[in-house]
Amino acid sequence: MRFELGDALVVLERTPRVLRELLAGLPDAWARATEGPDTWSPFDVVGHLIHGERTDWLPRTEIILREGESRPFPSFDRFAQFEASRGKRLEELLDTFAELRAANLDRLRGFGLTAGDLARKGRHPELGPVTLEQHLATWVAHDLSHIGQIVRVMGRSYTDAVGPWRAYLPMLGSQR
Amino acid sequence: MRFELGDALVVLERTPRVLRELLAGLPDAWARATEGPDTWSPFDVVGHLIHGERTDWLPRTEIILREGESRPFPSFDRFAQFEASRGKRLEELLDTFAELRAANLDRLRGFGLTAGDLARKGRHPELGPVTLEQHLATWVAHDLSHIGQIVRVMGRSYTDAVGPWRAYLPMLGSQR
Numbered sequence: 001m002r003f004e005l006g007d008a009l010v011v012l013e014r015t016p017r018v019l020r021e022l023l024a025g026l027p028d029a030w031a032r033a034t035e036g037p038d039t040w041s042p043f044d045v046v047g048h049l050i051h052g053e054r055t056d057w058l059p060r061t062e063i064i065l066r067e068g069e070s071r072p073f074p075s076f077d078r079f080a081q082f083e084a085s086r087g088k089r090l091e092e093l094l095d096t097f098a099e100l101r102a103a104n105l106d107r108l109r110g111f112g113l114t115a116g117d118l119a120r121k122g123r124h125p126e127l128g129p130v131t132l133e134q135h136l137a138t139w140v141a142h143d144l145s146h147i148g149q150i151v152r153v154m155g156r157s158y159t160d161a162v163g164p165w166r167a168y169l170p171m172l173g174s175q176r
Numbered sequence: 177m178r179f180e181l182g183d184a185l186v187v188l189e190r191t192p193r194v195l196r197e198l199l200a201g202l203p204d205a206w207a208r209a210t211e212g213p214d215t216w217s218p219f220d221v222v223g224h225l226i227h228g229e230r231t232d233w234l235p236r237t238e239i240i241l242r243e244g245e246s247r248p249f250p251s252f253d254r255f256a257q258f259e260a261s262r263g264k265r266l267e268e269l270l271d272t273f274a275e276l277r278a279a280n281l282d283r284l285r286g287f288g289l290t291a292g293d294l295a296r297k298g299r300h301p302e303l304g305p306v307t308l309e310q311h312l313a314t315w316v317a318h319d320l321s322h323i324g325q326i327v328r329v330m331g332r333s334y335t336d337a338v339g340p341w342r343a344y345l346p347m348l349g350s351q352r
């Protein structure tokens with residue numbers, strides 16, 4: 001599938017609503033479930049997505065548009081949410097994520113990106129040169145990947161409960 | 177996580193809303209995407225979930241409650257949706273799924289299942305004896321597994337578009 005900005009926006013704008021339907025009001029047995037030590041719960045994932053809205057997707061877009069490859073992106077803290085989400089309720093995180101995402105997509109639309117802009121490059125600290133188009137496609141794939149993580153964590157909570165059906169549910173059976 | 181009927185219901189009742197937020201109005205480039213020949217698109221998955229509502233989850237629950245292990249469950253057709261969904265719009269499938277799921281959960285609640293009922297057994301044609309609790313836990317895990325499949329299929333559509341970031345997105349990189 002070729003990248004089209006409109007296709008990307010239609011997914012990015014619905015992620016907050018998907019997460020709300022999936023998670024708002026869930027008992028902690030689901031929302032705080034993990035896949036074991038040092039793995040993330042659905043609650044942790046929402047905090048990670050918030051941190052991405054604040055420090056990754058729009059800021060890096062602006063670096064690409066303003067500075068190109070002249071300096072590498074600041075690195076992204078994959079563990080910031082453990083401190084930032086502490087003491088917060090899941091519903092509060094879902095609201096924060098929805099507000100940040102809406103504001104970021106408004107700004108993205110405001111750039112009026114052209115095909116030429118999408119081909120512009122930035123410099124990733126580890127991956128090297130990357131285009132704005134690759135960065136925006138990654139935003140979409142990252143959302144989808146973390147929705148997948150949330151449902152996997154929840155599903156695996158029932159690995160024992162499903163009994164022999166585990167053999168028919170690859171999501172439960174693969175290694176953690 | 178131990179199985180509790182209330183925890184299961186809270187997930188089962190939100191699946192139609194999650195799918196609606198994820199899929200309603202999506203361009204066909206997303207909704208009809210697959211992972212290659214003989215793999216399912218998001219559209220196909222919704223048809224599969226409809227078939228499960230019609231022929232699997234409630235009917236097998238009733239067989240367990242009424243007939244126990246005396247006869248095996250009828251087998252489930254994993255490909256029925258290809259004929260049943262033909263010519264339909266995705267929004268129509270989402271509506272049908274929501275109506276069937278709501279009706280099935282009403283019936284499930286109406287059974288007033290006790291701990292004793294959850295321990296009752298049926299006979300799966302391949303897996304052998306299974307409890308009602310395992311059957312209902314599988315309903316939940318099956319929902320979550322197919323939501324995971326839908327976002328995986330969508331995310332993998334951008335496998336090329338993300339460029340070097342593929343290395344950071346295991347959902348795109350693992351074998352199909």
